[in-house]
Amino acid sequence: MATGRRLAVSLLGAGTQGRRLAYMWSSCGCDVHLIDSQEKQLKDSLGYIEQLRSLHEPPAKSSGRIRTHTSDALKDALNDSWLVVECIPEKLPLKRDIIRQLDQVAPADTIIASNSSSYTIGEIIAGLDLTDSSRVLSTHSYWPPETSAIEIMGHKDTDPEHISTLMKQCADHGFKPFHVKRESTGYIYNRIWAAIKREALLTAAEEVATPEEIDKIFKEVLKTPKGPFEQMDVVGLDVVLDIEEHYAENRGNIPEKPREYLRKLIGEGKLGYKNGKGFYEYDK
Incomplete structure (x- = not known):
């Protein structure tokens, strides 16, 4: 895991999954950058996260900051992030485009993850000329915080250390992580x-x-x-x-x-x- 200044998590997409993941990662003190092209989506997400905090979080618990950014500020938002997760709609061309973009602008030691529910990370990056495919993997979540299971899946070139980092960090932030040991369409549960x-x-x-x-x-x-x-x-x-x-x-x-x-x-x-x-x- 990146150390020093890169301590935040960035989430690209402030829809249903993005805002729930922002709640989970921030609930144990981690700062979160929530990025979306729509200002209203970002504003609504903050209100929704506050509702989740009032329902699920003890009053004395210290939450991390959630900072919102429009998509044109993507590179700046990633500067202090050890992890960035795309939570955009389940359309393969969109996911391929955003993974390519993240590979170009994310700091070299930032892990890049897809929250895709059906495409394997190998399918998403197939044929993409990435600078470092070893830092790319999948982190598929369900309906946090009510359902805290999250599945971590790499591809043939993913650095095993990144898998280990995600397994530990997810557990430390309230998830129940499961390692998908081979590429699998639908992961474990969704199959x-x-x-x-x-x-x-x-x-x-x-x-x-x-x-x-x-x-x-x-x-x-x-x-x-x-x-x-x-x-x-x-x-x-x-x-x-x-x-x-x-x-x-x-x-x-x-x-x-x-x-x-x-x-x-x-x-x-x-x-x-x-x-x-x-x-x-x-x-x-």
């Missing part, structure tokens, strides 16, 4: 979750049962707090579709009907919790 959500979608699309009924029997049998459709609403149906499209492209033999079902709902303006209506309706 298993993908099969569950795909079959749930197919069951509903075939009108075997409604999403509500499927959630109820799922929770009754497995004693989980949420069913698969409730979980998809939390993730966002557009994100779920992006991930499913990638699985279909990457693996083949993936049924089309679940994706058709998602496209229909998205076409009706149903994105899930984030816009108040998905498989369920929510009071925003």
Whole structure:
């Protein structure tokens, strides 16, 4: 890990994951740079982080500073960062462009990470002419702080020391880190979750049962707090579709009907919790 002046963490993207990760990294005193192209997104993120602190953090706990920056100040924000994580939408060309940009402007000892939920870091950097690919890896989180699991995955040239650093630092900042020992589309949990959500979608699309009924029997049998459709609403149906499209492209033999079902709902303006209506309706 970088020492001396580089003690902060930078997060590129102040959406759902970026703001939650900003809360996690700042909760134990680490300074955070939150970077986004939209001023409103940055402002809303600070308010949201304060809500999380009031819900999850003891009053006496000392939090690190969170400083916001627009994207044109990216290089300055990275100057004191030992880690930068991209949290931009799950679109491969976007992620490739931003990893290339981060490689060009981040200090030489800054670790560069992707929060991609479906693309391996090897896929993201394939063919990119990076100055140092050994410092590039994946740090995929779920729904912190409620779900604190985070998966650390490198590629064939990632420096093992960076993996060790992330495993330790994530644990020190309230995450529960898991090392993905080989490149894996979907990491560990999402490979298993993908099969569950795909079959749930197919069951509903075939009108075997409604999403509500499927959630109820799922929770009754497995004693989980949420069913698969409730979980998809939390993730966002557009994100779920992006991930499913990638699985279909990457693996083949993936049924089309679940994706058709998602496209229909998205076409009706149903994105899930984030816009108040998905498989369920929510009071925003």
